[in-house]
Amino acid sequence: MNTDxxxxxxxxxxxxxxxxxxxxxxxxKERSEKTSKIIRQISIWTSAVVGLGLVVWxxxxxxxHYEPPRTADGNLAxxxxxxxxxxxxxxxxxxxxxxxxxxxxxxxxxYYNPIVNKLITDMGKxxxxxxxxxxxxxxxNSKAAALAAEAAGKQGKFWEMHDMLFENQAKWETLGDIExxxxxxxxxxxxxxxxxEKDYNSSELQDKIDAAVVxxxxxxxxxxxxxxxxxxxxxxxAGYDAFKAVIDQELQxxxxxxxxxxxxxxxxxTNVTQ
Amino acid sequence: xxxxxxxxxxxxxxTIIGFIDAVFLTVEHYIGVIPPCGIVxxxxxxxxxxxxxxxxxxxxxxxxxxxxxxFVITLASLTSHKQKLAVFAACxxxxxxxxxxxLVGLQLFSIKQICLYCMxxxxxSTALFVVGVYIVRLSVLERKINNVV
Numbered sequence: 001m002n003t004d005x006x007x008x009x010x011x012x013x014x015x016x017x018x019x020x021x022x023x024x025x026x027x028x029k030e031r032s033e034k035t036s037k038i039i040r041q042i043s044i045w046t047s048a049v050v051g052l053g054l055v056v057w058x059x060x061x062x063x064x065h066y067e068p069p070r071t072a073d074g075n076l077a078x079x080x081x082x083x084x085x086x087x088x089x090x091x092x093x094x095x096x097x098x099x100x101x102x103x104x105x106x107x108x109x110x111y112y113n114p115i116v117n118k119l120i121t122d123m124g125k126x127x128x129x130x131x132x133x134x135x136x137x138x139x140x141n142s143k144a145a146a147l148a149a150e151a152a153g154k155q156g157k158f159w160e161m162h163d164m165l166f167e168n169q170a171k172w173e174t175l176g177d178i179e180x181x182x183x184x185x186x187x188x189x190x191x192x193x194x195x196x197e198k199d200y201n202s203s204e205l206q207d208k209i210d211a212a213v214v215x216x217x218x219x220x221x222x223x224x225x226x227x228x229x230x231x232x233x234x235x236x237x238a239g240y241d242a243f244k245a246v247i248d249q250e251l252q253x254x255x256x257x258x259x260x261x262x263x264x265x266x267x268x269x270t271n272v273t274q
Numbered sequence: 275x276x277x278x279x280x281x282x283x284x285x286x287x288x289t290i291i292g293f294i295d296a297v298f299l300t301v302e303h304y305i306g307v308i309p310p311c312g313i314v315x316x317x318x319x320x321x322x323x324x325x326x327x328x329x330x331x332x333x334x335x336x337x338x339x340x341x342x343x344x345f346v347i348t349l350a351s352l353t354s355h356k357q358k359l360a361v362f363a364a365c366x367x368x369x370x371x372x373x374x375x376x377l378v379g380l381q382l383f384s385i386k387q388i389c390l391y392c393m394x395x396x397x398x399s400t401a402l403f404v405v406g407v408y409i410v411r412l413s414v415l416e417r418k419i420n421n422v423v
Contacts, residue, residue, distance in 0.1 A: 041353050048349055052290075052342070056297050063301045106311035136311055174384075223310040236310060 078219055081231040087131045087158050089116075090124040096250050098127060099228040101134040101221045104149065104165045105142035105173050108236075109225045113166040115240045119247065126251055131162065133209055134216040134224055141178050146209045148182035151199035155191045164189065278412050279352070282360045285367075285405045286348045292398040293341035299334035299391050325380050333377070337395055340370050344402070361413045364406030371403035 081097040082088060100116065102109040116129055133149075135142035145165050152161030164185045165172070172178045179200065186196040199205060227234050229250055237243040303326075326333055344363050351359035374396040381388055 044349070044353055048345075052293065052345075055290075055294055056301075059294070059298050059301050063298070103311060108310045139311070223312045225310060 077232050078228050079231065081228055082128060082130050087153065087162075089129040089131070089159060090120050090127045092128050094126050094128045096127045096247055097130060097230055098247070099130040099132060099231070101132050101216055101219075101224060101226040101228075103134055103136045103139055103142045103224040104145035104162070105139035105169065106136065106224045107169065110166040110169045112225050112236070113163065115243055117163070118240055119243060123244070123247065127247060132216070133212040134221050134226070135209065135213060136224060139173075141173060141175065143209055144178050145172070145182070146212075147200050147205050148178070148185070150205045150208060151182075151196050151202075152186060152189065152191060154199045154205075155195065157189050157191060160189050161185060278357060278360070278409065278416070281405055281409050281412065282348060282352055282357075285360065285363065285402060285409065286345065286352065288398055288402045288405065289341045289345040289348060292395060292402065293338060293345060295391055295395050295398065296334050296338035296341055299395075300332060300338050303332045303334055325377075325385065334395075337370075341398075344370075357413055357416075360409055364409040367399070367402040367406040370399040374399035 078099060081099045082092065098116070098119075100112075102112075119127065120129060133146045135146050149158055149161045149165060152158055161182075165182075168181075168185070172181045175181060179197075182200065183193055183197060186193050225236065227236060229246060234246060237246055328336065344367060347359050347363040347366070351357060351363065377392060378396050381392060
């Protein structure tokens with residue numbers, strides 16, 4: 001009888017022990033599952049944060065090291081940085097010639113205008129700035145603005161009209177027709193408005209602008225403003241100081257372009273009348 | 275994988291693309307010199323217009339924050355298996371869609387210039403809204419089925 005009782009007790013104990021072990025196993029399994037879940041969550045969120053951080057960093061890096069699109073043949077130089085046909089500011093015989101392809105309706109060009117003007121004020125003896133039209137197709141009024149500047153140029157006030165157009169760009173960029181506005185500017189500049197209007201509508205100036213567009217396309221200009229320093233394209237400097245630094249370096253280097261390009265520069269320079 | 279999960283993942287991917295696009299525009303705003311006028315697109319005009327900044331904050335930064343918030347909520351929904359969060363993000367995407375419509379209107383009628391990256395962002399906002407509508411509809415449908423059962 002006693003032996004039977006002992007057996008039953010033992011069986012019950014073993015059963016309870018097994019039950020306990022199973023429960024412990026279950027708890028530890030749940031715990032490890034929970035832990036792995038937490039680890040998974042942490043790793044997902046960490047990789048999300050790291051991934052997005054890398055994306056932001058990558059974009060900042062790319063923007064900082066952005067190179068404007070090059071022409072098909074990789075040629076970033078122009079053979080004639082200054083010609084007798086050009087509008088030139090500063091000293092046409094200077095060692096450093098900056099050739100700007102610009103669009104009067106382009107906000108970036110308007111942004112650079114006071115910078116270039118300050119460069120001329122501060123170092124006009126040492127540099128020449130050449131302005132060339134490159135009205136972009138998407139700017140509805142930029143050709144008309146170029147015509148206005150050229151028409152004013154016929155009366156000797158190209159740069160004055162050019163500055164006025166840039167300064168007032170926001171006022172005329174969305175107009176349907178800018179003729180009235182530019183005639184108003186011509187009046188303010190003291191030009192003969194009748195002659196101005198005639199020139200503004202002349203096919204001669206129209207052809208001149210069209211030729212400038214063809215030439216810009218030939219060189220491979222794809223954005224405005226595009227600056228060339230002694231015939232070699234430079235990245236648009238970030239503000240006045242950066243621009244001045246680029247020029248100073250070129251001045252220090254002396255006559256950098258001893259290549260064919262440089263020679264042609266000299267040839268053209270002698271023909272320039274300011 | 276359930277359909278609602280697939281939609282949520284699609285939503286998540288769109289928020290990432292939108293975020294990249296908006297961050298690019300924001301970085302351009304803060305680091306880039308005034309972006310030059312390109313021959314194919316008029317970002318310069320659009321990004322320098324008076325509408326590009328709202329209370330001193332560039333619109334692109336607001337866009338980037340919008341995409342980031344949507345991303346975080348959607349990822350939280352996926353990791354915690356709470357569909358409610360995805361539905362919330364889907365509803366919130368309507369705001370981005372409405373703002374995008376307004377910005378596209380500005381480009382077409384006021385600035386009269388199209389900025390490629392801004393249009394990309396508008397496209398993503400629209401796609402998010404469309405996917406969002408499906409997420410909400412599916413969740414409503416699932417709830418109805420659960421009620422019946």
